[in-house]
Amino acid sequence: MNRALVVLALGLAVAVTPRTVLAHHSFAMFDMEKNVEYGGLVTEWKWQNPHVHFTVLVKNGAPETLGTWDVEGGSINIMTRQGWTRASYKVGDTVKLVGHPMKDGSKGISLFYAIKPDGTRLYHDIARPEDKGATR
Amino acid sequence: MTWLWPTCESLHFLGLCLLIGGAGFLDLRLMGFFRGVSIRDVKAFMPWAVTGFSINLITGLLFVTMQPHLYLSSAVWWSKVAFLGIAGLNAVFFETRLSRTALALAPDAEMPLTLKLVGGVSLFSWFAVLYCGRMLPYLGTGN
Amino acid sequence: MSFLRALQDSAFTDWFLGSDSIWAYPTVLTLHTVGMAMLVGSSIVVHLRVWKVGAGIPMAQFGLLYRIIWAGFVINLLSGLVLFVTEAADRVVDPVFYIKLGAIFAALWLGVVVKRRVIDTDRPTQPSSTARVRSLSAASLALWTTAIVAGRLMAYLKK
Numbered sequence: 001m002n003r004a005l006v007v008l009a010l011g012l013a014v015a016v017t018p019r020t021v022l023a024h025h026s027f028a029m030f031d032m033e034k035n036v037e038y039g040g041l042v043t044e045w046k047w048q049n050p051h052v053h054f055t056v057l058v059k060n061g062a063p064e065t066l067g068t069w070d071v072e073g074g075s076i077n078i079m080t081r082q083g084w085t086r087a088s089y090k091v092g093d094t095v096k097l098v099g100h101p102m103k104d105g106s107k108g109i110s111l112f113y114a115i116k117p118d119g120t121r122l123y124h125d126i127a128r129p130e131d132k133g134a135t136r
Numbered sequence: 137m138t139w140l141w142p143t144c145e146s147l148h149f150l151g152l153c154l155l156i157g158g159a160g161f162l163d164l165r166l167m168g169f170f171r172g173v174s175i176r177d178v179k180a181f182m183p184w185a186v187t188g189f190s191i192n193l194i195t196g197l198l199f200v201t202m203q204p205h206l207y208l209s210s211a212v213w214w215s216k217v218a219f220l221g222i223a224g225l226n227a228v229f230f231e232t233r234l235s236r237t238a239l240a241l242a243p244d245a246e247m248p249l250t251l252k253l254v255g256g257v258s259l260f261s262w263f264a265v266l267y268c269g270r271m272l273p274y275l276g277t278g279n
Numbered sequence: 280m281s282f283l284r285a286l287q288d289s290a291f292t293d294w295f296l297g298s299d300s301i302w303a304y305p306t307v308l309t310l311h312t313v314g315m316a317m318l319v320g321s322s323i324v325v326h327l328r329v330w331k332v333g334a335g336i337p338m339a340q341f342g343l344l345y346r347i348i349w350a351g352f353v354i355n356l357l358s359g360l361v362l363f364v365t366e367a368a369d370r371v372v373d374p375v376f377y378i379k380l381g382a383i384f385a386a387l388w389l390g391v392v393v394k395r396r397v398i399d400t401d402r403p404t405q406p407s408s409t410a411r412v413r414s415l416s417a418a419s420l421a422l423w424t425t426a427i428v429a430g431r432l433m434a435y436l437k438k
Contacts, residue, residue, distance in 0.1 A: 026435070028141035028202065048296035049304035050273065050434075077274040080299040103138065128205055146431045149315070150424060157320030161344075169343055173336050180333035181324060263313065270312045274305035 030100040030110040035134040038065050038109065039096045047086040049076050056095055056109075071099060073111045074124050082123045088114075098134040141202065144195040151195065154188025156262055157181075159227075163262075166230075166238070166247060166255025174243040212275045216268035223261035230254050283367035292365040311358040315430075317351030319423050322390055326416035329393060338398045345394060352387065366437070373436055379429035386422035389415050 040058035052073035058065050073079055089095055099109035112128070113121040158181040164170060165178045200207050207213040230238075238251055247255075268275075286292065295303050321344045328336060363370060370376045396412050 026138065026141040026145075029138045032203070049298075050308075050437075075273050075305070076297065076299045077301060077305065086297065126209060128209075142431060142435060146428045149312075149427050149431060153316060153319040153323060153423075153427070155320075156316040157323040160316075160320055161324050164343075170340060173340050177333045177335040181327060184323070184327060184332070263316075266312060266316060267309060270309045271301070271305055274301055 029102055029104070030108070031103045032100050032110070034100055035098050035112055035131070036065060036101055036109075037061075037096065037098050037134040038069060040069075040094065042089050042091055042093045042095050043068065045089055045091055047076065052076060052079055052084070054089060054095075056097070067107050069107045069109050071097065071109045071111050078125050082125065084122055088122065140198070144198050148192055148195045148199075151188040151191030152266060155185050155192065156188075156266070158183075158185025158188065159262060160259060163255040163259040166251045167259070168247040168252055172244045175238045175241060179239075206272075210272060212268050212272050216265055216272075219261050219264040219268060223258055223265065226254060226257050226261065230258075283371050286364045286367040287369065289364075295361070296365055307358045307361050311355055311362065314351040314354030314358060315427070317347050318355060319351075319427065321345075321347045321351065322386070322423060323420065325390065325393065326420050329397060329413055329416040341398055345398075348390065369437070370433075373433070375429050375432050375436055379426050379433065382422045382426035382429060386419045386426060389419035389422070393419065 038056060038058050039061055040056040042054055043057050044053070044055040046053040052075075054071050054073075056069045056071055058067060058069065060066075073084075096115040097109075098112045098115070100112060102108040111124040112131075112134075113123040115121060161170075161181050162175075162178050162185075165173060165175060170178070234251060234254060237248075241247075295307075298304065325341055325344055325348075327333070328338060328341065393412055393415055396415075
């Protein structure tokens, strides 16, 4: 009986972990149907497995794109194959990107592609959701 | 709804433990380990392996329908499907052609080469499925 | 705490998490999954047997299964240590990490108790398991489930 209670307690503890502390987002949390363009300053750059992460401070653009966003990319292995390197961006660089925002309105983006100064795209992955064109 | 994906992931991991535990036990027996144990007794664990497989088939189909682009364009995912096919065909071959011979063997008899091969192919295939699945976000594409 | 921070911010961590080689992070992660399949898969078979699945098998025959359990545990201990080093400071304050470790050690300990009571003392004339041992097996299986769910949840709690 004691053990069953222990297991129940542990199970509850796991179940009630608040969603707000979740940093890595499953695809299900992003609105994969929406492609939105963001332009701003890189304020954090983490080139690491399992997910490349960078934060972007957007000061200009559509109202719903303003603010500091956490952009989630893929693994280093996949992104390297798409042309990304550790030096692709660094803190202080400007970046233009298209991504899928979080469904619940919190400031997270699933990266679709970045747009280099010459206009070419740096995709997150070879597997791509439908490219319906980005809203700005 | 956003918890569906992580929940499916946990179920998929639990399913693979059930599957590899149960089927792995039979595979090892066919390969000649656990000598002295009758094949009939080892096969008693197969319904549990099938339960694990079913959980993974369902959660797997959910993954593919929720985010098809992650999988359908991935060579690693198709490799996983191929190894699933090998494991499945191998199991059907065993069940339809070799099962009666296997069940008739004395528990401490030496395993014939055919059964050893069938067991080995099965065990290898299931771990190849696991490898392809776990490597999807790194070797190929996906979450 | 600063030792753990030093580990997390070390050159090894930088290389390991920043490498584009599949032999770094991806391989260690896959080894961790292989170890889990060996460790939990075999444990499931042992505890199902305690619940009378394959009741014709004398439990004394399960020695090899326990060796697979220990091999899986060693693989996951080593791969887990490597993964821990790269997130040491973050994980040491993560309650889910402790839930996972606690569940693993409790599940393993119960597995050893079952082994002592049922496998090591198995005699043909005695029943292989009692209601008490069966409840220990059930608890061990529940704890393995908790460990796996907690491990998956840890992926979502990375910084």
